[in-house]
Amino acid sequence: MKVTKRALDEWFAARGWTPFRFQREVWKAIADGQSGLLHATTGAGKTYAAWLGALLAFAGEAPKRRTGAGARQAAPLTVLWLTPMRALAADTLRALQQALDGFGAEADAWSAGARSGDTSAAERSAQNQRLPTVLVTTPESLSLLLSRADAKEVLGTLRMVVVDEWHELLGSKRGVQVQLALARLRRWNAGLRVWGMSATLGNLDEAMRTLLGSEPGVLVQGEVPKTLVIDSLLPGRAERFPWGGHLGLTMLPQVIDEIAASTTTLVFTNTRSQSEIWYQAMLEARPDWAGQIALHHGSLDRAVREWVELGLKNGELRAVVCTSSLDLGVDFLPVERVLQIGSPKGVARLLQRAGRSGHAPGRPSRITLVPTHSIEIVEGAAARAAIAAGHIEARTSPEQPLDVLVQHMVTIALGGGFLPDALYDEVLETVAYANLSRESWQWCLDFVSQGGPSLSAYPDYRRAVPDAAGVWRVPDARLARRHRSNIGTIVSDASMSVQFVSGGKIGSVEEGFVARLKPGDCFLFGGRLLELVRIHDMTAWVRRASGKRPAVPRWNGGRMPLSSTLADAVVQQLALAGEGRYDTAELRCVRPLLDIQQRWSAVPTPQTLLAEVLRTREGWHLFLYPFAGRPVHLGLANLIAWRVAQHEPRTFSIAVNDYGFELLSATEVDWPTLLPQVLVAGHDAQALEAIAQHDERTALLHEVLASLNASELARRRFREIARVSGLIFQSFPGERRSNKQLQASSSLFYEVFRKYDPANRLLQQAEEELLAQELEIGRLRASLLRMATQRLVVQSPTRPTPFAFPLMVERFREKLSNESVADRIARMVQQLETAAGGGMQVGDAEQVRETLRFGQEQTSDANAPGDAASHRKRKASRPLPPL
Numbered sequence: 001m002k003v004t005k006r007a008l009d010e011w012f013a014a015r016g017w018t019p020f021r022f023q024r025e026v027w028k029a030i031a032d033g034q035s036g037l038l039h040a041t042t043g044a045g046k047t048y049a050a051w052l053g054a055l056l057a058f059a060g061e062a063p064k065r066r067t068g069a070g071a072r073q074a075a076p077l078t079v080l081w082l083t084p085m086r087a088l089a090a091d092t093l094r095a096l097q098q099a100l101d102g103f104g105a106e107a108d109a110w111s112a113g114a115r116s117g118d119t120s121a122a123e124r125s126a127q128n129q130r131l132p133t134v135l136v137t138t139p140e141s142l143s144l145l146l147s148r149a150d151a152k153e154v155l156g157t158l159r160m161v162v163v164d165e166w167h168e169l170l171g172s173k174r175g176v177q178v179q180l181a182l183a184r185l186r187r188w189n190a191g192l193r194v195w196g197m198s199a200t201l202g203n204l205d206e207a208m209r210t211l212l213g214s215e216p217g218v219l220v221q222g223e224v225p226k227t228l229v230i231d232s233l234l235p236g237r238a239e240r241f242p243w244g245g246h247l248g249l250t251m252l253p254q255v256i257d258e259i260a261a262s263t264t265t266l267v268f269t270n271t272r273s274q275s276e277i278w279y280q281a282m283l284e285a286r287p288d289w290a291g292q293i294a295l296h297h298g299s300l301d302r303a304v305r306e307w308v309e310l311g312l313k314n315g316e317l318r319a320v321v322c323t324s325s326l327d328l329g330v331d332f333l334p335v336e337r338v339l340q341i342g343s344p345k346g347v348a349r350l351l352q353r354a355g356r357s358g359h360a361p362g363r364p365s366r367i368t369l370v371p372t373h374s375i376e377i378v379e380g381a382a383a384r385a386a387i388a389a390g391h392i393e394a395r396t397s398p399e400q401p402l403d404v405l406v407q408h409m410v411t412i413a414l415g416g417g418f419l420p421d422a423l424y425d426e427v428l429e430t431v432a433y434a435n436l437s438r439e440s441w442q443w444c445l446d447f448v449s450q451g452g453p454s455l456s457a458y459p460d461y462r463r464a465v466p467d468a469a470g471v472w473r474v475p476d477a478r479l480a481r482r483h484r485s486n487i488g489t490i491v492s493d494a495s496m497s498v499q500f501v502s503g504g505k506i507g508s509v510e511e512g513f514v515a516r517l518k519p520g521d522c523f524l525f526g527g528r529l530l531e532l533v534r535i536h537d538m539t540a541w542v543r544r545a546s547g548k549r550p551a552v553p554r555w556n557g558g559r560m561p562l563s564s565t566l567a568d569a570v571v572q573q574l575a576l577a578g579e580g581r582y583d584t585a586e587l588r589c590v591r592p593l594l595d596i597q598q599r600w601s602a603v604p605t606p607q608t609l610l611a612e613v614l615r616t617r618e619g620w621h622l623f624l625y626p627f628a629g630r631p632v633h634l635g636l637a638n639l640i641a642w643r644v645a646q647h648e649p650r651t652f653s654i655a656v657n658d659y660g661f662e663l664l665s666a667t668e669v670d671w672p673t674l675l676p677q678v679l680v681a682g683h684d685a686q687a688l689e690a691i692a693q694h695d696e697r698t699a700l701l702h703e704v705l706a707s708l709n710a711s712e713l714a715r716r717r718f719r720e721i722a723r724v725s726g727l728i729f730q731s732f733p734g735e736r737r738s739n740k741q742l743q744a745s746s747s748l749f750y751e752v753f754r755k756y757d758p759a760n761r762l763l764q765q766a767e768e769e770l771l772a773q774e775l776e777i778g779r780l781r782a783s784l785l786r787m788a789t790q791r792l793v794v795q796s797p798t799r800p801t802p803f804a805f806p807l808m809v810e811r812f813r814e815k816l817s818n819e820s821v822a823d824r825i826a827r828m829v830q831q832l833e834t835a836a837g838g839g840m841q842v843g844d845a846e847q848v849r850e851t852l853r854f855g856q857e858q859t860s861d862a863n864a865p866g867d868a869a870s871h872r873k874r875k876a877s878r879p880l881p882p883l
Contacts, residue, residue, distance in 0.1 A: 022222035037208035040222025042355025151415035166196035171395035173489035200348035202392035227364035232380035346563035382569035403725035413464035561629035562658035625660035643678035655811035718766040719746035
């Protein structure tokens with residue numbers, strides 16, 4: 001019996017719902033055999049649009065195979081549902097199963113299951129025998145399915161693929177992995193429907209084209225009324241001389257009050273370290289909330305995460321402190337509001353997290369920003385303005401990442417093999433590789449067959465070779481096992497399990513953190529204070545500790561720069577303040593800070609580029625405020641320092657944050673004269689036209705590479721590429737490799753290729769990714785163009801301004817001194833407050849020291865204070881040669 005439209009209407013009516021127009025549009029498009037992209041607000045019902053459309057189109061069809069002689073007919077794998085996160089996979093499976101159960105006999109042959117890193121061995125074994133009708137899985141698990149020898153038979157019954165939260169995958173190598181997998185599935189399944197779903201995309205047509213490749217599609221937009229409330233939790237007094245993290249936990253009492261006044265609250269942080277600190281602080285402030293508040297991040301054990309997710313769904317938890325592990329599509333109806341600690345860094349991320357509250361049609365969503373420094377307060381007003389104007393960040397696919405392609409080629413060689421010409425045509429159907437040349441393709445074939453000219457003597461790099469019939473296959477079972485163990489594009493430091501000596505796994509932490517500890521040291525993890533007992537067999541054995549000051553683990557992956565969209569909106573708000581328009585609560589709160597900035601210097605605007613030149617006992621300072629994000633500022637700072645050094649050899653200290661950067665020289669620099677010259681050569685119309693031309697990109701790349709220690713940065717980037725491409729491997733059946741071993745292996749390959757195979761395309765890719773992703777060369781180039789059209793305003797204040805102060809703190813956090821950083825900040829704030837006509841109150845200096853103790857671990861920019869990106873010294877007199 002088929003599922004009918006009448007059955008769908010009755011299912012909705014039984015729940016007191018009425019289908020939205022966009023849901024009916026998707027149902028009709030799927031029934032008509034169309035693919036497409038569904039873009040609708042969070043909580044509007046996108047899952048039911050795609051899932052019920054699949055049931056309407058396919059449930060009740062005669063199964064293509066039986067489970068056994070005389071057995072009840074069971075539908076084979078028909079729908080593949082891709083999600084970017086494990087928590088979302090589990091939540092999606094519950095939603096799909098609930099709808100499936102509601103149709104009874106109409107869908108009794110259908111079954112649902114999930115396959116991800118959290119799937120048990122027993123369940124995986126059962127799925128290896130027979131996959132469910134609808135499988136919820138991740139890109140990595142899909143690639144593993146493609147590597148099965150019977151992949152075509154198992155996946156050849158697919159009728160539809162749904163890619164949930166497409167915006168989260170689109171701009172990454174994981175998205176490229178999905179593009180390649182979909183191209184393969186289309187070859188095996190004529191008429192395959194592919195649907196993407198998202199709530200936060202700024203470039204819909206491009207996003208749909210990337211998802212569907214060369215196939216046509218339909219764009220469906222869900223216009224569902226949704227009340228969105230964005231406000232800020234404002235401090236009693238905004239500090240007039242802020243630094244990253246200086247508000248931090250001083251906002252804790254207000255956060256506690258907000259949680260107490262709500263039913264269920266999600267408290268989002270940008271890093272796992274930050275989540276650990278806030279969770280512990282909340283418990284210390286309200287010990288009576290033990291058992292009512294919880295912690296959730298990706299390093300916690302699966303059982304802990306599932307307990308928290310179930311508690312949220314059942315409304316049993318008052319609050320959960322979490323990271324991005326919960327900001328994608330998870331349906332927690334009891335959540336009434338969201339608190340965001342620190343800057344969300346982007347409009348799309350803010351919308352995504354806001355949607356976790358009121359996650360149902362007709363219910364309002366509310367997100368409250370909790371600033372961790374005074375300038376961040378402006379971001380609340382800026383975000384509201386950007387959303388009102390419809391400004392959301394665009395995401396684009398990486399272009400031709402060859403490491404992903406060679407991994408995919410070995411995967412397909414395992415999954416039945418391939419003919420080169422046929423696979424080449426298939427790969428060209430993706431947006432990522434639409435312009436892949438025959439030369440690059442041949443290089444990839446040579447690489448998987450022998451590792452290139454420099455590795456041809458080593459059998460471990462003969463990973464795919466043609467058989468007698470010309471079909472490329474993996475010739476060695478050991479290499480096959482190794483490849484399957486390392487499929488994926490997510491690269492991080494090797495992780496180490498954390499377990500109690502008395503039994504019970506807590507989660508995993510990066511090996512690099514544990515390696516710095518010795519037995520007896522304490523650290524905070526999973527909301528507990530733990531003492532390290534011993535390290536054995538990639539496991540940190542611990543016991544509970546108390547009364548000792550803990551270290552907080554750090555995890556990679558939290559370095560999110562301020563987006564261009566949000567940065568531009570912040571500058572627009574500052575311009576309003578400069579005009580005397582303090583129309584929002586956020587601007588009124590920071591008015592004392594902006595008044596001092598205006599009085600001592602100026603406030604940046606979209607039409608002006610503010611530079612501040614200051615002389616102190618340390619030397620000659622330049623503060624420049626492009627508002628382009630930390631990675632771009634790092635590139636700009638080094639580029640300007642290098643250009644200045646072409647006039648006269650100098651040494652600079654550099655500090656950067658999301659708003660600007662500082663250059664400090666021990667010798668005098670005539671910045672008012674030099675700065676206009678080095679921002680754009682000539683600073684005239686001809687120079688601007690040259691920079692705008694694509695063929696001038698090479699000259700800019702040369703300068704950026706020459707201004708940095710590009711070789712070392714590219715070497716670090718190459719490690720990730722070596723891991724994805726299969727040159728090195730993070731794990732192997734029966735063998736685990738440490739982070740140091742991986743680093744040594746990748747460095748060896750890097751040096752071998754540079755010496756014996758300089759044309760190796762993975763070396764070129766490392767340089768290109770360094771520029772495009774770490775330094776954001778496109779955004780840097782756009783920033784230079786914009787800066788060249790702005791009016792340069794050079795101010796010479798007699799003391800550090802409110803905007804300059806956080807940059808100075810970034811720099812001298814790194815300096816060795818017999819005076820503590822906290823004492824020095826307290827002394828500087830006291831001097832500046834006195835100069836501003838205020839003066840610190842009694843006890844303020846001690847509060848500065850106390851907040852700084854936490855500020856170093858939970859700064860809103862998510863970068864460790866010891867990160868080399870926040871403080872560099874360059875011997876600019878000897879520029880490094882380009883790669």
